[in-house]
Amino acid sequence: MKKIDLNYNWYYIADFKPSYIEAHMDDVGFEVVHLPHTNIELPLNNFSEESYQFESFYKKEFYVEPLLDEHVYMRFEGVMTYAEIYVNGHYIGEHKGGYTPFEFDITPYIHEDAFNMLSVYVDSRERDDIPPFGHVMDFLTYGGIYREVALIYKNVCHIKDLLIKPEDVLTKPKLNMSFDLLNLSQEDKKVTLECHLYNENKQVFSCSRSESLQDTKNINWIEEVGNIQLWSVDAPNLYEVVICVLEDNQVIDKNKVRIGFRQFEFRRDGFYLNNEKHKIVGLNRQQSFPYVGYAMPKSAQYKDADILKHALKVNTVRLSHYPQSNHFLDRCDELGLLVLEEIPGWQHIGNEAWQEVALQNIEEMIKRDWNRPSVFMWGTRINESNDDHDFYKKTSEKARELDDSRAIGGVRCIKNSELLEDVYTYNDFSHTGNNAGLEAPNKVFKEKKPYLITEYNGHMYPTKKYDDEAHRVSHAHRHMRVLDALYGDDHITGAIGWCMFDYNTHKDFGSGDKICYHGVMDMFRIPKMAAYAYASQQRKEPILHVGSSMNIGEHKSGFLTEINVFTNCDWVNFYRNDAFIKRFYPNRHRYGHLPSPPICIDDFIGECLEKDGLFSSTDGKLVKKLLMKANKSRGNLRIMDKLKLGYILLKYKMTTLDMENLYTKYYGGWGGKAAVYRIDGIINNQMVKSVTKGHIFAPTLKVELDSTVLSEEATYDVTRVVVSLRDEYNNSITYANDAFQVITSGHIKVIGPDILALIGGSMGFWIKTTGTYGDGFIEVVSPRFGRLKKRIQVKDLRSLNIDENIR
Structure with a gap:
């Protein structure tokens, strides 16, 4: 078998005419593109979802060698949504559905030892005969030949x-x-x-x-x-x-x-991998990216898996709501990231013809990925759809017929649904901020079967990276309350949160700008505060994220009452202007089941009053209580506390102004001297992380690249660039919206617009290779911060990519 990748130098036109099928390559109006390709680049937000829903046309010339007892096949990894394939003007076949691969034997239609013409008609409209369409959905599907294409020689x-x-x-x-x-x-x-x-x-x-x-x-x-x-x-x-x-x-x-050699087993009391019990803790992933939708190559797919495993530190990902890139799954295999993979769909079940395509999707999905060690469950229901006994009996039987080595489940949002699968998989959106994190399984489903939560939070509390601090903190706590409930119930095998990052959506969802702000990261994979709720639930790497800028103006009435620290440290030491205040421990009273509860810093005085010699030991403790009560109540003390305050003022011959100055000293009130706070994280009596917070006097613009070496192999390559505004202590400055321009030169170009602005203190973009090799340069030009230049090396590795096993 020999595989030849056909991803470079396609001719594309965003306007299909039947005459194109037999036309020559030099037709006017065509542009040269490389795969993966989106049929149109979109704005970041505020656009019509109909922008990408049109018919388009691709063609490519390819060479066929003399055949030696062989047949020649053309394989497509993914075309959104309907494709008709032609070779040398001959109709080869069609494929319905944009998320699964397909291939055709083109041997009868090719010319040996000659160049041939491949033509592809693509219909990216939302067609009622193809899943997931037929009703409005909470995600976009985009268009184009957005995954790879290859020519494959196989012996007879x-x-x-x-x-x-x-x-x-x-x-x-x-x-x-x-x-x-x-x-x-x-x-x-x-x-x-x-x-x-x-x-x-x-x-x-x-x-x-x-x-x-x-x-x-x-x-x-x-x-x-x-x-x-x-x-x-x-x-x-x-x-x-x-x-x-x-x-x-x-x-x-x-x-x-x-x-991989492994054994999966769902039991009533949990999920077992190789006979060891594991809590499934994960996040849902859409496969979309800003501007280009689904059309991103291997390195970007790998990076998403790396983020889930190494940055968010979860053990599971659900592919919502469709099979995703084989590169992403390759990386999950390599990282040990568990995968729940499901068929395309969202709430709607179509007619008989639609259901036949869904059954075909199941077969194509399972046959593509049935050898992967990471896939622990097949999802055989349409996400959040109603029960349909006849249809789901067919989907379950089809999955078991193809692969009886894995459990099957079906994501539902209804209680006491008919269970034709092995695991009751359920979207639990019951948590609203102050109630229990999850419903008890016996309130959702009466049978004693394995139970898995497949979505939670998400639309219940949309959060933008630039929302006020209290909102972002609340968002993180909502995720932690669900995780705490998960760890506290042995009958819940796991919970997979909604979702990894924000994504573009249809008009009926999101925040009105075509973005769902449901992620623990933004669309550019830049973390929100809730990301650290997940990252801190492990002990392999120290995590210390202080959930506050420590600015009183960010808090109601200017009262800084408590600071949340998301960490896996044993404790933190808290300092103000280098003076030790107090040691703080994880809040196990509030989070009794979490491996690593957050730490709440609610005492900004410690023993400073006594050490400063202003009061006796007993009176110092009393003054501290009064100051803390005044802070938490925003100055509204009760009668008894006012009497105690009067006693202190009289005894120490102080005025109310003196007490206000004392409050200002320890709580950083208006007009007070700027305070610098330091939080040191301690594990096994060793300081492992330290964060310093202070007022911003000299911000700097920082440019970071995921990789400075790109390689053109089967496809072009990309890397992500993150631009952020940082304070003197390298903290990201949330409320920053500086504009900048991206200038590329050499062998790279920017994906999307080249004039951008920080959102919530940071902004990401991707750059890609162009088919040539050597050095490329990125310049980030800011009116305020000047020019920042980065070098990227582009390598040519195409010759190493021919998979010639045997001919």
Whole structure:
């Protein structure tokens, strides 16, 4: 088998005419584009969702080598939403649905040892005959050939639909291999099958068997493989299985599949991975990006998985509400990130023809990803739809027929729904800020079955990165209350929050500007405060995020009453102007089940009154209580407290002005001297993190790149750039909206507009390669901060990307 990527130098026009199918490449009006490609770049917000819903046309010239007992296939990883494929003007076939791959045998229509023409008609309108359409949805679907395309040469005798199920991994590990062995020739074949198992390029097992076949034969092959290393969320050990087909001792077909040996099991009391109980803690992900929608290459898909695992530190992601990039899933396999994958849809179930496409989606989804160790569940219901016994009986049966090694679930938002799947998966939006984080499972579903929360929060409390501090803090606490409820109930196997980042949406959702601000990050994957609610629930890496600017003007009536610190530290030491105030511990009274509750700093005085010698020890404690009460009550003391205050004023010959000055000294009131606060995080009696907060006197603009080396391989490459305004202590300044221009030169270009402004103190954008190689430069030009220049190296690795297993 030989795979040739066809992602560069396509001709595209955003206006389809039937005459284009047989037209020459030099037609006027076409532009040269590279895949992945969006049919139109969109604004960040405030646009019509109809902007991308039109018919378009792509074509590309490709060369076919002389065939050696081979057939030639054209494979598409994803075209949104309907595609018709033509080769040399001949109609090859159609595909309905934008989220799953498809391929066609084009052998009868190609010219060997010659150039051929591939033409693709794309309909990106919301068609009622294709899921997820038929009713309004809370996400956009965009358009274009937004995933990769490849030409594949296969021998007339080759393997199809290879499924490898690791079995008995905790006792006697086995490979259970099943596939169709095709014989497209006109003669009988005698072949040898070889299986090789590799771990980090070292062969650890091999076996073989002989087969005779006339046409197509289903093979089921089980082999015990000996000692192996398990795949888990903490140690994602991967193996490569290589199955070869040999004829006359010559390899004529070779298939490579990456797998992991692991055992998933849902029990009434939780989810077990390799017989160890794990709480499923995760976030939902849409696959969209600003400006280009779904059209982003491998590196951007990898980065999202890295963010989930390394920045947000969750163990699970739900692919809402459709199968997503195979690159994203590759990275989940590599990182040990559990995946719930589901069929396309949102609340609406269409007619019989629509349902047939949905069943086709299930088959295409499962066959694409059934060998992935990260996928622990198939979602076989349309997200948040009503019960439909006949339809969901078919979807469940189809999934079990294709792959009986995983549980199936179906995301619902109704109680006591009919359960045709293995796990009751439910969207719990019951938390409103002050009530319980989650409903008890027995109030949602009466049967004693495994129970998984697949969405929470999200639209219940939309939060922008630039909302006031109290709103952002409340947002973080809402996520933590749900997590606390999750950890406190053994009958809830896990909870997957809504959602990873903000996303563009239809007119009926979001904040009226076509953005749903439901994420714990913004659209550019820049964290909001709630992101640290997740990042702090682990002990591998110290997290210390102070949820306040410590500015009194950010708080009601200018009273700074308490500061939330999102951390996994044992405690924090709190300082004001380098004077130690007090040690603070995690708030386990409020969060009794969380691994790492937040820390609340509500005492800004500590023992300073006594140390300063202003009062006796007893009176110092009394004054401190009075000052704290005055702060929390915003100066409204009760009668008894006023009498106590009068006693102190009389005893120490103080005036009310003296007491106000004392308050100002410790709480930073109006007119007081600027205070600098420091919070040191302590783990095992060692300071591991420190954050300093103070007034802003000399802000600086910072430019950070995810990568400074880009590589053109199967597709172009991208990297994200984040521009932020920082204070003297490297804290992001939330209330900043400075404008800047992005200037690129050399071998890169910016995606989207080149004039931007900070939103909530920061702004992101992506730059991409252009098909040429060498140095590229980014300049961020600010009227206030001048020019900041960054260099990027662009490498040409296309020659390394031909997957030539055998020819």
